[in-house]
Amino acid sequence: MGKExxxxxxPERKVVSLDDYRERIGxxxxxxxxxxxEAASREPDEAQKLRSFVEPEAEVEKIAKxxxxxxxxxxxxxxxxxxxxxxxxxxxxxxxxxFEYVSGRLGHSLCRTLYLDFLRxxxxxxxxxxxxxxxxxxxxxxxxxxxxxxxxxxxxxxSTTEAPHPSLVxxxxxxxxxxxxxxxxxxxxxxxxxxMDLVQRxxxxxxxxxxxxxxxxxxxxxxxxxxxxxxxxxSPAALSEVIHHERWGARPxxxxxxxxxxxxxxxxxxxxxxxxxxxxxxxxxxxLNAQPLVRAVAExxxxxxxxxxxMLNR
Numbered sequence: 087m088g089k090e091x092x093x094x095x096x097p098e099r100k101v102v103s104l105d106d107y108r109e110r111i112g113x114x115x116x117x118x119x120x121x122x123x124e125a126a127s128r129e130p131d132e133a134q135k136l137r138s139f140v141e142p143e144a145e146v147e148k149i150a151k152x153x154x155x156x157x158x159x160x161x162x163x164x165x166x167x168x169x170x171x172x173x174x175x176x177x178x179x180x181x182x183x184x185f186e187y188v189s190g191r192l193g194h195s196l197c198r199t200l201y202l203d204f205l206r207x208x209x210x211x212x213x214x215x216x217x218x219x220x221x222x223x224x225x226x227x228x229x230x231x232x233x234x235x236x237x238x239x240x241x242x243x244x245s246t247t248e249a250p251h252p253s254l255v256x257x258x259x260x261x262x263x264x265x266x267x268x269x270x271x272x273x274x275x276x277x278x279x280x281x282m283d284l285v286q287r288x289x290x291x292x293x294x295x296x297x298x299x300x301x302x303x304x305x306x307x308x309x310x311x312x313x314x315x316x317x318x319x320x321s322p323a324a325l326s327e328v329i330h331h332e333r334w335g336a337r338p339x340x341x342x343x344x345x346x347x348x349x350x351x352x353x354x355x356x357x358x359x360x361x362x363x364x365x366x367x368x369x370x371x372x373x374l375n376a377q378p379l380v381r382a383v384a385e386x387x388x389x390x391x392x393x394x395x396x397m398l399n400r
Contacts, residue, residue: 146183149184149187150187150188154188154196154200157200158196163203163332166203167207167211167212170200170203171207171211171212171214174218174222178218178221178225181204181222182231184204185201186231186234189234192360199336202336205329206329206330208240208357209357210330219239222238226238232391232394233360233383236379237357239353240354240357250293251321254321257292258291258292262290265287273293274295277291277300285300285303285305285306289310292321293324294321294323294326297314297324297327298324300314301327301331308340312339314328315328315340315347316343316346316347317347318348318349319349320347320350325347325349325350328344329341329344338362341361341362344358345370345380346366348376352377355377356382356383359380359384359387360387367388368388370384371385382394382397
């Protein structure tokens with residue numbers, strides 16, 4: 087009978103004050119910490135995953151600032167890009183967090199620099215495998231980062247080793263028949279030592295290998311470079327070379343010209359738009375020749391993401 091009484095006895099209840107109860111149920115942070123502590127006691131890796139889930143914004147900031155400390159001291163653009171490249175091999179999630187953080191703070195000089203480094207990396211500075219791009223794309227999709235999805239899809243088919251399109255060659259021949267008759271090797275040599283008059287003529291060259299060399303010419307001015315970046319028709323590879331140049335690619339006027347040029351690689355032009363003033367982005371919306379992807383990103387930056395969502399989710 088005593089045993090039966092014990093089985094049916096009411097469990098002992100701990101009395102909790104009303105104030106204490108309100109504090110417990112009214113504090114999401116306490117609940118988060120409780121879940122994380124319980125996970126940590128079972129498995130540290132599980133706790134880290136849970137921490138990333140319940141505190142996504144804090145975790146993104148923590149990861150991004152850690153990477154920014156590592157990258158801040160690297161003065162050479164190529165060195166930073168290489169570090170970002172190896173970072174992608176180590177963890178696409180951490181690189182995604184860094185991109186998410188810097189892309190939302192482009193008014194900050196270091197964030198702007200790292201955003202441009204990331205853009206250059208994803209648009210051909212280093213060859214990124216399909217598997218890495220796919221992982222980055224899925225991370226961007228999960229975190230709702232359309233610009234990163236655009237960059238993950240960015241084609242890397244534009245190469246300086248490829249001959250320019252015949253239509254561009256014909257256009258160059260009509261503008262400068264004398265220089266057109268000069269061999270590629272000779273034009274490349276001239277691009278290193280040319281006079282100012284010849285620099286202006288070579289700036290119309292359709293071959294990206296000539297433009298790549300000309301970008302380092304000491305007599306090349308921003309005025310001439312804007313002509314290169316704005317020329318239509320133009321070689322997509324040559325326009326990519328302009329953005330990839332350490333000095334010229336960081337100039338706002340050059341970024342604007344590349345973004346507005348309908349012959350620029352679509353992913354590259356679209357990714358440049360957040361770096362431009364709103365009034366410049368609106369030129370994409372009012373222009374007639376904008377590529378569909380570039381126009382969709384411009385609309386999204388102005389508050390209407392319907393076209394971009396349709397493009398990315400079809």
